[in-house]
Each structure stands twice: as structure tokens, then as C-alpha cells.
Amino acid sequence: MFDFLEGYDLLGAFWVTVQLTVYSAVGSLIWGTLLAGMRVSPVPLMRGFGSAYVNVVRNIPLTIIILFTAMGLADTFGVTMGAADDVKTRVFRLAVLGLVAYHAAFVCEALRSGINTVPVGQAEAARSLGLRFTQVLTLVILPQAFRSVVGPMANVLIALTKNTTVAAVIGVSEAALLMSEMIENEAELLLISAIFAFGFVCLTLPTGLILGWVSKRVAVKR
């Protein structure tokens, strides 16, 4: 019944999906946190840049960003991510770059709403101790904000997992690209689709369940 699977690296493709997800998640967490920091910072230019970035990036389709990394950044600007000769590595890294650029905007917004949930007294107390802005943010506000946004962050992570399929448009050999190849060449459309659907359910459902549990555990009781 599963003869048609022969010659296709199903697990390999899903492994690429997982790698894309993990690298992009780490990257967007870092870049998104920096953006959130900019958006609440005392420097007007940074605030302006942060909100302009978020509002522009959130309104552009991810497909256009990913496509731009390949057709614009790599082909025109010569940004090859240190893999000029290795096409496979290059498109993978470019896809990660695009995914980070896009999802950082959502991480930033999630984090900013988390910062808003921290009671005003916390920041006031921190300031009255004489802490500077960076200290207030990194020592007092962000640790509490992170704990309250595990739920929204989980949603961003799940969306990210699903959005890694967009990397197929620049030829990253992940699950969606393999699926489009397989349904082109094999007859078992329903079975193939069911396998890939199942694969993604396996990736996203546990993420939601585990992080949902974590978010209840770490939430700041107020």
C-alpha cells in the first residue's frame, strides 16, 4: 500500500521543516525582542523604526518576502549567506532569513502586549531604585512579560511551523515541496495528502499542547 513512498525522503523533508522552524524561531525571538525593546525605548528614532518595521512587514505577504530573499537579496544584492556555491544551503539560509524577518514582527507585537500586562508599579518601583531603562527592561519588565506571553508566542511558533512551507517557493526541499513533487508523479493523491497533513498535525498539535501547559505553569499569578 505504501510502495509509492519509495524513492522519496519523507522524513528528510520533514526534518528540513523542523530545522527551518527551529532556526527561524530562535532568530525571530531574538530580533523580535530587539524590536520590542526599540518600540518602548526612550529614543524616538528607534521607536519610529520599530513601529514602521512592524507595520510594513505585517502587511506584506510572507511569500513576497521569501521570494525577495532569493530573487532580490541573493540575485541582485549578492547576499549569499556564506554559501555562494551551495544552492541547497543558500536557499535554506535565505528562507530562514525571510522567516525571521516576517515573524519577528509578530513576536514583537506579542511581547509588547506582554509588556503592557506588567503592572505599572513594577516599572515605577524599578525606576525608584534608580535603575536605567535597559535595566528596568531586562531585569524587571521583560522577565515578567515573557512569562505572560508564552501562549501568544506558542501561536506565533505554530504559525511559523506552518509558514515554513512557503520556503518551497524558492526551492527549499522541505515537506510542501516534496508533497507537490509526489502528487505530481504518484497516483495516490488522497493518501499522500493525508500523510503530509498528518505530519503537520504531529508538528503543530504537540507544540500547542505543551506550550499551553507551560504558559499556565509559568504565568505570573496576580
Added chain:
Amino acid sequence: MTSVLYDTPGPRAKARNIVYTVVFLAALIAVGWWAIAVMADKGQLDAAKWKPFVSDSRVWTTYLLPALGNTLKAAALALVLALPLGAVFGVARLSDHRWVRGPAAAVVEFFRAIPVLILMLFSNEFYATFTDISSDVRPLYAVVTGLVLYNASVLAEVVRAGILSLPKGQTEAAQAIGLRKGQTMTNILLPQAVTAMLPAIVSQLVVIVKDTALGGAMVGYAELLRSVRTMSGFYANIIPSFIVVAVMYVVLNFLLTSFAAWLGGRVQRGRRSSGKVLTAEQLEELESVGPEPVTDGKSDG
């Protein structure tokens, strides 16, 4: 008004902020300078590559506007079809009967857990194999089907959250005057929930518009993003095309977002509904996958 996160800057902080501003500005200018230098080097800033957008009306009449029309058509069709489907599943998930609630929940959670691209690829191949829809319109069918399957399940959660956000008294009052369950839903709960949901539905339209771009890239639907390829093939202006199309998306989605915000304010002021207004933020919270829905904390009750 200053932020609660930092004190009103004194002389030293002001000086420091100026230094930060200068350094940050320098970094931005450096990146911008590099980008412009490369673009000039590759000839992407040549007037000839930008000129078609203002002087050659064919850019708009043959490429951009029909493509924008296709994007809007797919998005509008997807929303119109997804709304009733979403309403049915949203209400079904609230049913008193386990055998209605269970399958509806399973379907909704299943389609929310799967990437839209997978759904589009599947529908495209499905239509190609099992139906005789002509290949000109098949991409549109595939894109709309994929979008409907996904967004109906998201909207189902929106509908459910909208209904759950209504005060319990509404149901109780309806029961007290002798309305049946179906009547309570259609006459009391849904009309109020819909007004509360309107902003969230418009925000979802932004997501749909963005997702139509996938159809252009993978299924071959002639929408806005696809016009970048055809147009830059004709005018050899890849970067200008990308920029113009990106700006079109940003403007379109910005208009939709502003409309959603305006609608939210209006609904809130109008107070036609006893429910809370579902905003875009709450909609994002609904994106979660799992058995426990996020419904503004009211589902626990």
C-alpha cells in the same frame, strides 16, 4: 506623555539619547546607502526601469491592475464562502450534542493545524484528477478552496468566541421567554455575536489577502505577486517591481486594518451588542491549536 518604563530624560539622558539616535541613524543610513549603491551598480535605479510605472499605462492595464483584481477576487470569494461555513462549524462546536460537537471540533482543529499551502496543493491536484474543471480556472478554484478550508476553521473559532463572549443572561432570558435552542441561537446570540465579530472578520481578510500570494507562487494563479515575475520578465526591473507590488500590498492591507479599527470603535460606541468586541489581537490568540480554545478567559466558566 512619557513612558512608565523610563524617567523624564534629564540633561545627561538627553545627551545619551542624542548619541543613540545618531549611532542608530548612521547604521540605518549605512544599510540604506549600501542598498542604493548596489541597486545603482546593477542598474536597478535607472530611470528606464522605473519609468514604465508612470509613463507606460500597459504596466497597469496588462499586469498590475488585473493581477490586483484577481487577488481581490480570490480573497473576496474565499471570505464569502468561508463565513457561512465558519458560522456553521462555530455553532456546531457549541452544540449540546456530543456527536455534533466532537466531529465539528475535530474538523476545525484539523484544518487549523495544516498549512494553507498544503491545502492549496491538494485542492489543485484534486481538481485536476477528479474533476474536469478547465485548467484556466483551476488555479482560482484551488486557491479559493485552500483558503476557504483554512479560514472557515479560523472563522469558526471567531464565531464561537463571539458567542461565548456574550453574557450568560442573554441565553437565560431567551430561555425564560420560551425560545427554543435554535431560536435562541439565530434570534438572540448570532446577531449580537456578528456585530462583535465584524472587526475580527475584517482583520482575517488581511490574512486571506496575504495568503492569496501563495497561490501565485505555487499553484500558478495570476495574482499580484505573480505579476512581479511576468512584469520583471518584460521590463527587466525586478527590484522596482518587487517594491511597487509590496507597496500595493501594504496600502491595501493598511486600508483593511484601518477599516477594522474604525469598525471596532464604531461597534463599541454603537453598543448594539452586549458582547465584547473581538479585536485583531484576540484573533491572533485564536490561532492556537489545541483542544482548549482561547476565548478571552470565558471558556473556563
